Amino acid sequence: MATRLQFENSCEIGVFSKLTNAYCLVAIGGSENFYSTFEAELADVIPVVKTSIAGTRIIGRLCAGNKNGLLLPHNTTDQELQHLRNSLPDQVVVQRIEERLSALGNCIACNDHVALTHTDLDRETEEMIADVLGVEVFRQTIAGNILVGSYCAFSNRGGLVHPHTSIEDLDELSTLLQVPLVAGTVNRGSEVIAAGLTVNDWTAFCGSDTTATELSVIESVFKLREAQPSAIVDEMRKSLIDTYV
Amino acid sequence: MPRKPTRRRQLLKAQPFTFSSFARVASAYKVKRQIRHSKVYRKSFPNSSGNGFIDHAPPDKSEQSESSDEEEFEGVVQADFAFFDPKPDDFHGVKVLLQTYLDDKQWDLSGFVDLILGQTTVGTVVKTEDDEDDGLYSVVSTLNLGRYKDHKCIMELKECLLKVCQEKDVLDNLRSLLGEQAQNVGLLVSQRVVNLPPQLLPPLYDALFDEVSWATEDEPTEELRNSFCFKFYLLVSRIYKHKNAVQKKGPSSSSDEAIIYIKTEDEIFHQLSSWSFSFPLRTQQLATRELRNYRLMGLVMVVEADKVSMFRQQLQSLINES
Numbered sequence: 001m002a003t004r005l006q007f008e009n010s011c012e013i014g015v016f017s018k019l020t021n022a023y024c025l026v027a028i029g030g031s032e033n034f035y036s037t038f039e040a041e042l043a044d045v046i047p048v049v050k051t052s053i054a055g056t057r058i059i060g061r062l063c064a065g066n067k068n069g070l071l072l073p074h075n076t077t078d079q080e081l082q083h084l085r086n087s088l089p090d091q092v093v094v095q096r097i098e099e100r101l102s103a104l105g106n107c108i109a110c111n112d113h114v115a116l117t118h119t120d121l122d123r124e125t126e127e128m129i130a131d132v133l134g135v136e137v138f139r140q141t142i143a144g145n146i147l148v149g150s151y152c153a154f155s156n157r158g159g160l161v162h163p164h165t166s167i168e169d170l171d172e173l174s175t176l177l178q179v180p181l182v183a184g185t186v187n188r189g190s191e192v193i194a195a196g197l198t199v200n201d202w203t204a205f206c207g208s209d210t211t212a213t214e215l216s217v218i219e220s221v222f223k224l225r226e227a228q229p230s231a232i233v234d235e236m237r238k239s240l241i242d243t244y245v
Numbered sequence: 246m247p248r249k250p251t252r253r254r255q256l257l258k259a260q261p262f263t264f265s266s267f268a269r270v271a272s273a274y275k276v277k278r279q280i281r282h283s284k285v286y287r288k289s290f291p292n293s294s295g296n297g298f299i300d301h302a303p304p305d306k307s308e309q310s311e312s313s314d315e316e317e318f319e320g321v322v323q324a325d326f327a328f329f330d331p332k333p334d335d336f337h338g339v340k341v342l343l344q345t346y347l348d349d350k351q352w353d354l355s356g357f358v359d360l361i362l363g364q365t366t367v368g369t370v371v372k373t374e375d376d377e378d379d380g381l382y383s384v385v386s387t388l389n390l391g392r393y394k395d396h397k398c399i400m401e402l403k404e405c406l407l408k409v410c411q412e413k414d415v416l417d418n419l420r421s422l423l424g425e426q427a428q429n430v431g432l433l434v435s436q437r438v439v440n441l442p443p444q445l446l447p448p449l450y451d452a453l454f455d456e457v458s459w460a461t462e463d464e465p466t467e468e469l470r471n472s473f474c475f476k477f478y479l480l481v482s483r484i485y486k487h488k489n490a491v492q493k494k495g496p497s498s499s500s501d502e503a504i505i506y507i508k509t510e511d512e513i514f515h516q517l518s519s520w521s522f523s524f525p526l527r528t529q530q531l532a533t534r535e536l537r538n539y540r541l542m543g544l545v546m547v548v549e550a551d552k553v554s555m556f557r558q559q560l561q562s563l564i565n566e567s
Binding site for chain 1: 336337344349350351352354355
C-alpha cells in the first residue's frame with residue numbers, strides 16, 4: 001500500500017528518507033509525525049533508523065543502498081557511520097566510499113539485483129557498488145538525464161521513471177532491470193521521481209501532493225496492492241536457503 | 246496549453262506573447278521595453294539585508310546589452326520578464342515561493358496555492374518570456390478572507406496568526422479583523438526571488454491594485470464584486486530587527502538601522518500601516534557578518550485600503566531614486 005505524507009511542508013519524501021527491504025533511514029527533525037508514519041507501517045518488519053548524513057537532513061539523496069548494503073559519501077562523519085553500523089542489521093554492510101560525486105542517492109538507483117549509475121562515476125566506485133550492494137552495475141541515462149538516481153525509482157517488482165522517457169529507452173531499461181517499468185510523475189506532476197517517492201517490495205511512501213491517479217499508477221507498477229511484508233518471510237521461507245552446509 | 250485571453254475589454258493592440266490584462270497596459274507604458282534595455286539586475290537596496298544578495302562589482306561598463314557569452318559573464322544579465330495570470334500549471338513554482346510563508350508550521354500549503362491559482366482575475370505571476378524555462382520569479386495576489394473562510398488553509402492561517410501575536414493591544418484588533426470583519430479584509434500575498442529587479446515592483450503592485458478595482462466592476466456576480474471591495478489589506482512578511490531593540494525614532498549613536506526590510510515595499514507598507522506586530526520565527530536564519538546584530542522576525546501589518554494610492558506613489562519614487 002502506498003502512503004502519502006509530508007516532511008515539514010515539503011512533499012519530497014525521497015529526499016528525507018531511504019527505504020529498502022531490510023531497513024529504513026529517516027531524517028532527524030521534521031515533526032514526529034514523519035517518523036511515526038514510517039514506524040506504523042514498518043516497525044514490526046524492519047528497523048526504522050533516525051540519522052543524519054554529513055550533518056544534513058537530505059539523507060535520501062546522499063546515500064544508496066539495498067538489503068545487502070549501504071553506501072555513504074565521504075563526508076559522512078564517524079559518529080554517523082558508527083550509529084548506522086550499530087542500528088542496522090548485521091547482514092547489511094555499511095561502507096563509506098571516496099567518490100567525488102558525493103550525492104550517491106542522485107547518482108545510483110538500485111534494487112537488490114541491479115544498479116543504474118551516473119555515467120561519470122569512478123571505476124573503483126562501480127566495483128564497490130557491485131561488491132557491497134551485490135548488484136550488477138549499468139551506466140545509464142534516463143530521458144537524457146545523467147542523474148539516474150533522481151529520475152527513477154525501482155524495486156524488485158517494478159519501476160517508475162521520468163515521464164519523458166521514450167518507449168525505446170523504457171524497453172531497454174526494462175530489459176536491463178528485468179522489471180516492468182512505467183513512465184510517470186509523482187507529487188502532482190513533478191518529474192523528479194526519486195525525490196517524491198521512496199519504495200520497497202511491499203510498501204511505498206510518497207508526497208502528499210501526489211494525485212489519486214499517480215498513486216494508482218504507483219500501486220500498480222510496484223505491485224503493492226497484494227503485497228504483504230510477511231509474505232516474503234512466511235510463504236517464501238521454504239524456498240529461501242539460509243545456510244548451505 | 247494555449248493561454249486563454251482574459252475578458253478585459255481594454256485592448257490596445259494585439260499582443261502575441263502575453264495575455265495578461267496588465268501586460269497590454271504595460272506595453273502602453275513601455276515599461277517592458279525599459280526593462281528590456283535596462284542594465285544591472287543585481288543591485289543592493291539601501292535598506293536591504295545582505296542576506297542572499299550576490300553583490301557584483303557595479304559595472305563601469307557600457308550600458309549596452311551584453312551578448313550571452315558564457316566565458317565573459319560579468320554580472321549583467323539581460324532578461325525579459327512577463328506578467329501572467331495565475332494558471333494551475335504554476336503550482337510548483339508558486340508553492341516553492343510560499344514554502345516559508347508561515348514559518349515552519351505544517352499547514353495546507355497546497356490548498357493555499359490552489360486558492361491563489363484559482364483566482365485568475367486578481368493575481369499575477371512573473372515569469373520569463375520564453376516558455377521553456379518555466380521558472381516562476383514572483384507571485385502577488387490578494388485573497389478575501391471572508392470569501393475563503395471555510396477553506397482549511399485559511400482557517401489554519403488565522404489560527405497561526407492569532408497564536409503568534411504576542412502583543413495584547415493588537416490581538417483584539419487582529420481577532421476582529423479575522424473574525425467579523427473578514428469580509429472586508431484582503432490577504433496580500435507577495436513573494437519573489439531575492440534578486441528580482443526592483444524596477445518590476447511598481448508595475449507589479451500597480452497591476453495588483455488595478456486588477457482589484459477592475460474586479461469590483463467586472464466580476465459576474467454581485468457577491469464577487471463586493472468581495473473585492475477591500476477596506477483593509479493584511480500582510481505577512483519578514484524583517485530583520487536589531488537585537489538591542491532600539492525603539493527611538495530620533496538619531497541614535499549607532500549607525501545601524503533598527504529594522505532592515507527584506508522586501509523594499511514593506512518599509513512603505515509599515516509606515517502606512519494602521520497597526521502591526523512582529524513575532525519571532527522558529528526557523529534558523531543564515532548567520533552573516535553584516536547581520537550578526539539582527540534577528541529574523543515575522544511581521545504582520547494591516548494597511549487601510551485608502552492608503553493604497555499613497556503607497557503606489559511612494560513606491561514609484563523610492564524605486565526611481567535608487
